[in-house]
Amino acid sequence: MDVPIRDESIRLGQFLKLANLVESGAEAKPVIADGLVRVNGEVETRRGRQLVVGDVVELAGQAARVSDEDVPDNLPW
Numbered sequence: 001m002d003v004p005i006r007d008e009s010i011r012l013g014q015f016l017k018l019a020n021l022v023e024s025g026a027e028a029k030p031v032i033a034d035g036l037v038r039v040n041g042e043v044e045t046r047r048g049r050q051l052v053v054g055d056v057v058e059l060a061g062q063a064a065r066v067s068d069e070d071v072p073d074n075l076p077w
Contacts, residue, residue: 002067005053010066012039013047015057019064031059 003019010018013028016037022028028047035043038058039051051057055066 001064003064004067004069005051006069009050009052011047012037012044012049012051012057015051015064015066016059019057021057021059021062021064036060 001019003015005015005018012032013025016022016028016031017025022031031037032045032047035045036059037044039049040056041058051066053066053068057064057066
């Protein structure tokens with residue numbers, strides 16, 4: 001699934017919450033520290049890791065890709 005961001009980058013902990021991969025920032029910290037999160041296929045343990053458009057984050061069998069907010073979503077509204 002694509003998750004648009006407003007700025008040029010976003011921190012990993014923030015992105016996990018934005019993408020609904022975790023309930024809160026407090027939940028993001030231990031899953032990242034325990035090595036359960038992958039960024040572009042590699043384990044990432046830094047909550048402050050800067051993600052940019054095109055990065056793919058995986059957690060518990062779910063994946064979300066950082067996308068540009070300007071990309072059309074093809075919705076009728």
